[in-house]
Amino acid sequence: MSQKTSAGFTILEMLVIVSVMALLSAMLLVYNRSGEKQISLFKEQAKVISVILRSKALAIQTFQQATPGCGYGVHFEAGKYWIFRDLPDPTTGCSGSDRKYSGSAENFEVFTLESGLYFSELTLSDILFVPPDPRVFLNPDQAEATITLSTSDNASQVNIKINDAGQVTTQ
Numbered sequence: 001m002s003q004k005t006s007a008g009f010t011i012l013e014m015l016v017i018v019s020v021m022a023l024l025s026a027m028l029l030v031y032n033r034s035g036e037k038q039i040s041l042f043k044e045q046a047k048v049i050s051v052i053l054r055s056k057a058l059a060i061q062t063f064q065q066a067t068p069g070c071g072y073g074v075h076f077e078a079g080k081y082w083i084f085r086d087l088p089d090p091t092t093g094c095s096g097s098d099r100k101y102s103g104s105a106e107n108f109e110v111f112t113l114e115s116g117l118y119f120s121e122l123t124l125s126d127i128l129f130v131p132p133d134p135r136v137f138l139n140p141d142q143a144e145a146t147i148t149l150s151t152s153d154n155a156s157q158v159n160i161k162i163n164d165a166g167q168v169t170t171q
Contacts, residue, residue, distance in 0.1 A: 076119065
């Protein structure tokens, strides 16, 4: 009597292979999602730094505008930030300027944080650059300010530090 052998996989072997593949796929999806959040966080960090440096550059440039500004700065609030133009006091001019953001009339350009990100720490509300040097004013007045950006799940965060000389650093 001859015995017939069949080549193939048993159901148990197929279940093990499918289970291992499902586990590896799930791990890949979780890792990919956290990587996507970190990339978004680093992009937003670069964008905030770029906006601060842009306001510094605007302060030392000359513009022919109907209402000349006394300086340019960045104002921070929960979920958004914007470049503003510090307007002169109507009676005393730039010498009487409040050197801080004073409302939507001073808006120059508005930016919103990407979804899933937020400012977890803001030790300042405004940074203002006043030409021609430019002189730097942090509001509230301090030697160094910290801006901390975090993911919504607090898994990752980055710091941006600005000192009263206008130097911007990251950690």
